[in-house]
Structures are given as C-alpha cells and as structure tokens.
Amino acid sequence: MQDNNKKRIYADNAATMPVLPEVVEAMLPVFYDNWGNPSSLHEEGQRAGRALEAARTTAAGVLGCRPEELYFTSCGTESDNWAIKGAAYAARNKKNKIITSKIEHHAVLSTCEALEKDGFEVKYIGVDKGGLIDLDELRQQVDDKTALVAVIMANNEIGTIQPISEVAEIAHGAGALCFTDAVQAVGSIPVDLSKLGVDMLSLSGHKFGAPKGIGALYIKKGVRIRNLLEGGGHERGRRSGTENLPYIVGLARALEIARERMGDMKRVAALRDRLIEGLLAIPHSCLNGHPTERLPGNVNVSFEYVEGEGMVLWLDKMGISASTGSACSSKSLDPSHVLLAIGLPVELAHGSLRFSLSHANTEEDIEYIIAATREVVEKLRKMSPIYPGYEAIPPIPTER
Amino acid sequence: MQDNNKKRIYADNAATMPVLPEVVEAMLPVFYDNWGNPSSLHEEGQRAGRALEAARTTAAGVLGCRPEELYFTSCGTESDNWAIKGAAYAARNKKNKIITSKIEHHAVLSTCEALEKDGFEVKYIGVDKGGLIDLDELRQQVDDKTALVAVIMANNEIGTIQPISEVAEIAHGAGALCFTDAVQAVGSIPVDLSKLGVDMLSLSGHKFGAPKGIGALYIKKGVRIRNLLEGGGHERGRRSGTENLPYIVGLARALEIARERMGDMKRVAALRDRLIEGLLAIPHSCLNGHPTERLPGNVNVSFEYVEGEGMVLWLDKMGISASTGSACSSKSLDPSHVLLAIGLPVELAHGSLRFSLSHANTEEDIEYIIAATREVVEKLRKMSPIYPGYEAIPPIPTER
Amino acid sequence: MVYSEKVMDHFMNPRNVGEIPDADGVGMVGNAKCGDIMQMFIKVSDKGIIEDVKFKTFGCGAAIATSSMATELVKGKTIEEALKLTNAAVVEALEGLPPVKIHCSVLAEEAIKAAITDYYKRRGIEMNFAPSEHSCCERDCERRKN
C-alpha cells in the first residue's frame, strides 16, 4: 500500500483547494490582455475598470449583497484584520470591548490579542463539546461598551457551523456590530448576505478554487470602520492598492462555480459521513466537532496513543494529504486551541487527524483513506510507549 | 491620425506595466501543479514551501539582501503602510515623530496623515524645483524623537531620483530608522540593498512586469516593527496570510528579467530624452522634474492653456496611453501635490502630461507621440478661453 | 471613472465651439486654479431668442462636453427658457456624469447665466443669475494617483 504514489488523494481542502482549471482559464486572458490599471483614464485602464466592476457585480450576486458592499482584499487574513481592527479603532473612546469566541482562526485571535495589548478588552466566549458557541454567555457579555462581536461562521479545524444570525441579533440588540469570518463557509455552504444579518463578513478565494492571495470583505452599507491600507483611495476610498484584477476575476468565477456545485455538497457530506464511520471503527478514537452542524467536507477524528504529525507524514507517504491539530504540526508546538476549547484532553488533541474533502473526492478515495489510516494508526501504536497493549482492529465496517 | 487605433502605444508604465509573457509562463505551472499550502506537512505543501523559498532566494539575490530579510506582501501600498505604521507604533511612547517628504506617493502620505490623527507628529520636507529633497531641512528636522525617516526613492509622477543613501545616513545619525518607497525604482534603476543603507524598502511587482497584487517589504535583519497583518504566523511570524505562490514566483522572475534588461534602460533613457526634446519644442511648455536625476522612462511636461485630462483622452483616441497630474484626472480633483511641491503654479499642474516608457517602446512610438501631442495641444488650445492667441507651433525638431 | 458615449461624443466633437465677435452677452466662469474655465457668447434676437451661442472652455472632458451640451440646450430658446436651464438637465442630456464631475455641469449652467447677466447688463438691467465666484475648493473628492 505504501508506494501507491501515482495517484494522490488530496483531502486537505480546508488548508487550501487546488485552483480550478476554469478559474485559471478565466484569469489567463486578464493576464495577457486586460492588464491595465483600473484607475487609468485611457482605454487599457477603462477596460480593466469595467472588468473589475463586472466581477464585483458577479461576486455580489452570488453572495446576496450589493456590489458597493464588497471590498476586495489580498486574503482572508487581511479581511479579518481589517474588519476587527477597523471596527475597534472606529469605536475607540466610545466603546472598548470586543467579543469573540474561543475557536476563532488565528487571523482573528491574534488580531484580538494585538488589540488587548493596545488597551481593548476582549472576551472569548466558550463553546460546547460540539463546538457550538454558548449563546447565553454571549448574551451576558454583550453590553453597550461592546464595539464588535466576531464569531467564525464555520470552524476550519472541526467544521462546526455556528448560528450566525442569532449571534448577529444578540450583537445588534446591544448596539454592537457583528462580523463573521466565513472563510471556511463560503463555497462550502450557502451564504446569503441578504438574510444573514451580519455587518461584515470575510472570505478567501483559495478555500473554494481561486488562488491564494485574494479575499474580500463585505461591509454593509452605512457601516463605518477604519481603513487598514491607506493610499490612493481604491475600493471607494476604503482599501488602497492597485487592484489585482486577474484574481478578482478568478474569485468571481470560483464563486459562481461553487454556487453551481452547491448541490454536489450533499454527495460530499455523504463521503464525509462514510469516512467518519470508517475511522470511528478504529478502537480508541473519537469524533471532534459537531455530529450534524458540520461543514460537508470536514472530518476530524482523534486517535489515542498516537500523535498527529506522524500520522500525517505516513499518510502522505501513502499518497494521502491530511492535516492535524497536533502540537507538532507545522510551525506550531501548542496543540490546537480549538480542540482544547471543545474540552478534548491535550493527549487526544495531539492525536487528531483532519481530512477535508471537496467535490473532487470519490468513494474509492474514502475507502482507501480508511484502510490507510487503520494501517498507520496500528503501525504507530505498536511503537507507542503508552499504548496499553495490542488490541485487534475490527474489520472495516461495510458501507451502508 | 485619429483612427490609428490598430497598434496602441502604451506609455503609462508608471501606472502599471503589462504582465510579461515570461512571467505568466513562470506562474502557469504554479497554478496548475504547485497549488499547495506552504504550511502543510504533506507533499503538496512541502513542494509549495520549497518553491516559495526558492523564489525568495532569487528575489533577494537580485536585490542584494538576505532571503530572510524579504517579506512578501500584497502590494506596494501594503508594504508602505506596514513599514510606516509598523515603525511608528513600535517606537510609540519613546519616539513620536515621523519625517517624510512632500512628494511621497499617497500610500505613504495618507498613512502619515492617519498617524497624525493618531497623535504622531509628521514633518513633510520640501523639495527643490527638480524635486530633490532639501537635505538641510532634513538635517534640521531629524532629532532623537524621530522614529522614522521615509523618503521615496524615485517619484512616480516626475521621476526624480533621491540621494537615498545620504537620507539614510542623516536618519541613522539621529538614531532614526530609514524607509524608502522604491516602488517606481525597482526594475527601472539598479537597487542594491547591500550598499543602499536603508532599514526598509518597499517594492511592487506590477511596476516591472509581475501582476498587480504582489509586493515585498525588505526589513533589515534586527529591525523590529509592528505587524500589520496578524494571524497564522506566515513570513516568519511577521506577515500572516496564506502565501500567494504564483505571484511570488512571478515577482522573482520579473526581478530577474529586470536585472537582465537593466542595460536596455540606456536606450529607454535616450527615448525619454528625445521625447522631452520633442515636447518642449511646443511653445508654452515646461519640463517637470529633474533634468538628469530622473527615471529612465519618465517624461512629465506641462502645457499652458490646456488641461491634462482632455489631452489624455484625446491621446487615448489616437492610440496613446498617458496620464496627467491634473485635478481632473481620474478620481482626484486636487491637482498633483507633487507638481505643487516643486513650485509649479496650479494652472500648469492642471496642464501636465506624463509619459512613462518601458523597454517595449520604440523610436517610432516616440515620434508618433510627439506628433500626436502637438496636434492635441493645438486642438485644445484653440478652444481655450485663456489662450492668448494662435501661435504657430514650430516644426518637430529633427532627431539628434 | 467612465464617461458615457454621449459625453465622449460632445468632448471629441464639441458643438458650437468658438467666439461670437459681436456677441450680445459674454460670460466667463471658473478659474484656471480649479482647472475649469468656461466662456459663453450669446447672440440674442430682438424677440429675445438666443439665435447663436458659442463657447470656449479650458477644462477636462466633462467641462468641454457640458459646455457643448449647454449651448445645444439653449440655442434657439428664449432668454427666459435659457434661464431655466439646470445643471441636472445638462447631465441628463449627456446620459449621466461621474459623481466627481457633476460640478462641471454646474459650471456650464453658471456660464450660460453669466452670459445672460452680461446681456441684461449691456441693456442696462442689473441682474446676476450666477454665483460670482465658482469655488473649486468646496469639491469633495477621493484622491487616486499611480
């Protein structure tokens, strides 16, 4: 099984998704023929300007907002930083409190930590075992000193989907703004800004088939926040920097494709459920995140007595791309704050494995992932000093 | 002459340069085959990570710095904002003063204005008729309260090249950091960070053949500034946001090409001089900017009794892309602060025309531009209520 | 900023450009500092009809196009009708103007009124329909340079 390196199975779409060929095709003519600066008066500039506004209109159409409410940025991180710092500094002197959750992405958490150093008060609301935010705690915390409530729409690690409309209602009830990091949600689940009720929403292209390096921030008409990037006054004076037209066109195209394929997400959810079933059949394992309020592609399972990085490296050798919330993952040495927030013991947080599926995954992929993971878990447990003893792994459950 | 729309002459490279086909070719395989997230542990991620560091090494090699000193950003504007806000807020409480020039790009000026609102003191140093910074004034202003001296290396409107090494020496003499916005310089003139002496330098890909939406900030080893984008800790913890690998690869390639073509800039400078000669033969005209300390592609001339936007629109109709510092240009209604800073009367600032040439321009282009501009200036003067009377325009001077 | 085709047409092919040497009224508004100056010449018949109108303009595309359109709109009209010309009518006839260029249409309206003021003045009637000084400094704008 180990040398099955020919066809790789990519199951790390939450980290980044391959750029869709349709998106590259949409961008190519922009690189070659529509490279003008949209601010320029001449033909090259005006043509670029028209393409820019057409893309904005397309994207806004998919998201259910007005084109003037959508601001293109360089990534989800920039959108998150802008929304939070922008709202905080705009309210400064009047309101000094930010409320967020314990399971935000670092783009939100680190921004909030920076604000704390700068004198803001930040409250981090807890979540339950499934990762759902404690709305009662939120209700208690939100007050007339609260400038902003920022809650992630769908978590990148455990896939839990929050009741954002309720969060927005609670925020608005106290006169606070509501922002949601929808980086993992947009493209995976329907997001309709005309109904959601938030004041701001961030998204990032590379989570749904556009390249890395393009994002957007929705800012509801009338909502005033401070600029993050000052300069030539692009994006109606609110986000300066010459516009990245190829990626903006790519983002709009990717949003359209995601909408077209939204129906296919049912199939992806079925793959997810089958994968969860197969992995939980391995003894000493548990599902992280919510059983139902969950992104269609997200699988996050912890295995006792093994550590995540080792599993990811072995799976990689076997042709499968996955990720882990283990301390040892990548640059981090703390285990995932999200897994700890849902009450997972540190040991189990180290043994977590995340698969994030897309429309490109097949049933065969899933069966292979299950079989490979069993093999890897067994291999690593055999050399684990804390494994209580060899316990036969039961046969793979047959498909329903 | 008016319907010569077949072959357009692009002479607005300071606004943006066409993306080089070689750059698109370098990026294409990245879109298709190297779309992984450089932070990921698996093969797709590691491959992307290697390409990222290879591109960083290439770019650093061209610029004469260490790879670890180069941070990729989303544009020149972001780099400028980061450098200035980063240095200002890092020094806050200790140092409260920022010194810059009167002819900075808005990415620097607006950032400084935002800092003023936030309690910083900002001094704007004047320039002489040619646009060269007043070093004596700088020496007088810089003191132990000065956190940062920020001076543009080459101006985007008039092309004046500053003595940045001297500026850096003056800044360092008082214990201040020195930042230079080299967005217009990099790619057009040799920039060698190993000799320049600055602490920070910004650049933007789209000014030398990479796409819009990629930039970099050089931060000298040991220099500490505050982060602008907080999050997952990319770029060695200093600039978060999943890396835009295709554009980073494109930026590195464009830098290499610019270095290869640096010799060709002599030819571009000769075209520039011929264009200046041809335009100044039109009566009631003057050159804006420095006669010698000037970017090889920059031509900026003012014509009395006519307004810039009208000229740009007419030239556009005749197949020539140019720009103006007129109030009427694009979104702006103030005439260029740069033209006013060099002492140009407002009326003449409104009548300015900028051509910015690249290696792609030819002698024929220049002759056509001269002839077309004469025609346009004459046409518009004829309908100008302030034109003192019809004065025959002398024949085009013959080439030297 | 995108000009409508109509604006571009009136900019590229302005109607009624020039001077009327024996005009019955001449008005000039704006100033070079603001980047727009419009001069209007009118020839008025005994019956008070604007028989001819010409303009000279220093200014941007919109300034030239609004001048041109304003002359078209008042030509052949009575002085009273011409006085009813609003900048909105000029904008509408041009099929729209970018927001930052609306002031040009105001200037065109004022230029017509300045010419009519002059016409009345020459006839010994003191009237002023146009604000004496058009201030460019009141304009609100976003900056954008590259």
Place this chain on the structure above:
Amino acid sequence: MVYSEKVMDHFMNPRNVGEIPDADGVGMVGNAKCGDIMQMFIKVSDKGIIEDVKFKTFGCGAAIATSSMATELVKGKTIEEALKLTNAAVVEALEGLPPVKIHCSVLAEEAIKAAITDYYKRRGIEMNFAPSEHSCCERDCERRKN
C-alpha cells in the same frame, strides 16, 4: 518545515524499535501533554557496553527519528561514552532538524540518560543525568494553522 532525508528515513524505518523484556535499564521522558514520550531500554554487558538498545516513542516525526538515531549512536558504546551523547550530536547525525524540533533531540538525549540512570539505580548507585521533568511549556513557537 522540511525534514531532511535522513530524518524521514529514521522516521519511516526506525532502527531498534521495541522493548527489551529483561533490560538492565529503562527510562521514560516527556509526557503525553507535550505530545512526546520516549521510552528507552538498554541491555548492558558486564564490561559496561551497551549491547542492545530499543525504544518506544509517542511523538512526531522528529521524536521518532531522534529516538531511532540516539539508539544507533549508543549501541555498542560503553556507558561512559553513551553519557557523552549530546542532542547536538543527534541533530548532526540526522543532518539537521527544523528549529522548532530541536527539543526532540534534547528529549532523545534525556531518554538515553534516564535509561542509564535506571541502570545505575538498579546497581545501587544513585545518579541522575536527566532533568526529572521535561517541560514542553518552555518551548517557543510560532503558531500556524489553516
């Protein structure tokens, strides 16, 4: 973070994995909270030579690779020589480790020393070469999750 080929080899094909049932010394360092636990077994000859060594490790790729390399480096050596093993030697033998993983090599060194401490203890000699508790909290790190 990129592992050298040598690290990957020792991770994928770890040498000396397992237990020694009749070991002369057994040491265990790290804890599950930190994400790394290493257990070392040594078999020491009468002449004080480490004749056999085996390990079991719960931990990341580097933890397994450093354990494996550490066993290789002490196998066949005298106790005295084994005590001279430094984490730097482990890192060098592995042709480098990413900075955030250096602590794994420290742990491997400590695991060897803990086994030797146990060996001495069984022989009635009280010595402690390894810090009793390896603290994962001292590690400095950059976070990065996507």
